[in-house]
Amino acid sequence: MRKDKKKKGPVREWLDALVFAVIAASLIRWLFLEPFTIPTASMEKSLLVGDFLFVSKMHYGTRTPKTLLQVPLTHQKIWGTDIPSYSDAIELPYFRLPGFGDVERNDVVVFNYPDEFEHPVDLKTNYIKRAVGLPGDVISIENTQLMINGKSAENPENMQFSYDVIPNRMLNADFFEGYDINPDSFHPYNGMYVVFTTPEIAQRLAKSPVIKEVNIRAYNKGKGDPDIHPDGAYYGWNRDNFGPLEIPAEGWTIDLTEDNVRRYAFTIKNYEGHDDIRIEANQVFINGKKQDTYTFQQNYYFMMGDNRHDSLDSRFWGFVPEDHIVGKAWFLWLSLDKHKSMFSKIRWDRFFQSIH
Numbered sequence: 001m002r003k004d005k006k007k008k009g010p011v012r013e014w015l016d017a018l019v020f021a022v023i024a025a026s027l028i029r030w031l032f033l034e035p036f037t038i039p040t041a042s043m044e045k046s047l048l049v050g051d052f053l054f055v056s057k058m059h060y061g062t063r064t065p066k067t068l069l070q071v072p073l074t075h076q077k078i079w080g081t082d083i084p085s086y087s088d089a090i091e092l093p094y095f096r097l098p099g100f101g102d103v104e105r106n107d108v109v110v111f112n113y114p115d116e117f118e119h120p121v122d123l124k125t126n127y128i129k130r131a132v133g134l135p136g137d138v139i140s141i142e143n144t145q146l147m148i149n150g151k152s153a154e155n156p157e158n159m160q161f162s163y164d165v166i167p168n169r170m171l172n173a174d175f176f177e178g179y180d181i182n183p184d185s186f187h188p189y190n191g192m193y194v195v196f197t198t199p200e201i202a203q204r205l206a207k208s209p210v211i212k213e214v215n216i217r218a219y220n221k222g223k224g225d226p227d228i229h230p231d232g233a234y235y236g237w238n239r240d241n242f243g244p245l246e247i248p249a250e251g252w253t254i255d256l257t258e259d260n261v262r263r264y265a266f267t268i269k270n271y272e273g274h275d276d277i278r279i280e281a282n283q284v285f286i287n288g289k290k291q292d293t294y295t296f297q298q299n300y301y302f303m304m305g306d307n308r309h310d311s312l313d314s315r316f317w318g319f320v321p322e323d324h325i326v327g328k329a330w331f332l333w334l335s336l337d338k339h340k341s342m343f344s345k346i347r348w349d350r351f352f353q354s355i356h
Contacts, residue, residue, distance in 0.1 A: 022072050029073065031062050034327065036110055036126060041184060042305035042312065043128060045158035045198065046355075047108070048347070049184070052334040053355060055110045059328040061099030066092050066122045076123055088120050094323045103301060106154065107131045108329040108355050111303070114271065115317040121324060128329060129313050130156065133247050133302030140243030141315075144218050144308065147243075162309035163202050165193040166213040179205060183339055196310050217309060229318040230263050239308070239315055247319060248296040256291055258282040264294070271321040272297050298322045329355045 029035075038051040047053075057063075067086050071078055074085035103109060109131045112124035119125075133139040138149050144161065146153040165171075165186075171193060176186050185196040194217070195205070206214040219225070219238040226233040228242065237243065248267060254260050261282045268284060269277050276287045284291045300319035305311025314320065331354045335347035 025073060030057070030065070032057055033330075034110075036128065036329070038128065041196065041310055042307050043108070043130070044160060044185070044196070044307045044310075045180075046130075046156055046306045047128070047329075048335060048337075048350070050336040050338055050347075051332055051350065052336075053332045054330050055327040056330040057327045059100050059330075060103060060325055061096040063122065063323070063326075064092065064095045064097070066094060067120045068092060070123075076119060076125075086120070086123060091120060094121070096323075103131050103134065103325065103328075105131060105134055105148070106156075109301070109303065109320075110326040110329055111301075111320050112324040112326060113317075114320055114324055117270070124324070126326060127303075129303035129305050129311070131301050132304045133314075135247055135249030135299040135301070136252070137302070138244050138246045139302050140245070141239075141241055143221065144216070144240045146304070156306040158198060158306060160196050160198050160307040160309070161202075162217040163195045163197065163205075164213070164215045164217055165195045165205055165211060166191075166215075167193065167210055168212055169210055171210070175210075182337075196307060227316055229314070229316055230266055234262065242315055247302050248300045250296055250299045250322075253293055253295040255293055256284050267300065267319055267321075268294060268296075271300075271319075271323075301325070331355060 033054045033056060036053050036055050038047045038049055038053070041049055067088060068090045069088075070086040076085060077083060078085045107130070108128065110126055110128045112121055113127045114124070116124040132146055132153060133148060140147045140150075146155070171186075173183050176183075176195070179197070179201050181195060181197050181201070187194045195202075197205070202214050202216070205211055219240045221241040222236045223238055223241075224233040224236040225238040228237045228239065230245075232238060232242075245263065248264065254264065261279065261284060265279045265282075265284060268274070269279060274286055278285050284294065299322040301322070302314045303320050304313045304315065331352060332350050333352060335350035336345050337347055338345070
């Protein structure tokens with residue numbers, strides 16, 4: 001006679017349900033959708049601080065995990081601690097499953113911050129920017145205007161810059177709120193205000209009877225900035241006047257001239273997967289042998305924030321490798337304004353907006 005199966009106790013049932021939920025959530029997060037929160041103003045006003053969104057892994061294809069040993073549903077640390085949530089003892093090669101398509105120009109993309117070398121690729125901090133330049137494009141900036149292959153690029157609808165706003169009296173948060181400028185987007189400075197806003201709102205500000213002048217805070221051409229990639233001081237490039245610089249594409253072969261080494265050695269050394277590589281006297285050595293040419297092993301992208309004067313992006317740290325791409329920013333599901341209270345914190349008009 002067959003014995004009846006022993007009924008599970010409430011604790012066992014709870015544990016089984018928890019394990020199932022963790023496995024299901026991990027699979028959904030890895031294969032399909034991952035939640036993301038906008039932490040900084042680099043994409044305002046296209047995306048706002050406090051926006052909660054879903055990132056689609058399906059659009060560009062899901063990456064297989066590189067870091068195999070990791071606590072589920074964590075990124076770099078175990079929740080609420082400084083304890084690493086992973087071990088890099090076992091690392092798998094990069095592979096991406098088929099997706100709906102490739103990154104297209106002006107897609108809003110979530111990716112791993114390339115310049116964070118202390119973590120494995122798939123556990124670097126997630127950033128979100130707009131893919132303004134694709135593999136093979138020649139990118140430049142002329143007096144704040146982005147140029148692609150020698151032509152003016154399409155500007156984001158809500159693109160922002162920084163402006164010097166000179167008033168004839170003290171201004172307060174209520175004044176700026178009337179121009180849709182939040183408290184984090186204006187700062188008093190030497191009797192004036194530095195304001196981050198769109199060109200259209202800047203024009204409206206200039207017409208106010210309490211404003212004397214509104215001037216964009218643009219850098220002059222030829223004023224080199226050493227923080228600009230790859231060598232702004234040498235080339236005389238800055239955030240508002242940049243390039244031209246060609247974006248590497250998989251299979252593109254370059255002569256390793258002194259100028260090309262200056263432009264691309266950082267990318268070759270850090271993202272092309274070479275174990276033995278060194279750069280000396282503007283020369284590239286791989287496995288101890290001097291290289292006269294180099295063929296890139298993957299595609300790269302140029303990312304910029306829509307808040308052009310308040311964005312740490314490819315102008316500063318260089319190209320985003322294809323294996324760093326996480327997914328496409330798809331739609332908002334919640335938006336909270338930290339400057340408001342109670343129900344007014346919720347930006348109801350942003351619920352379930354698609355991102356473009």
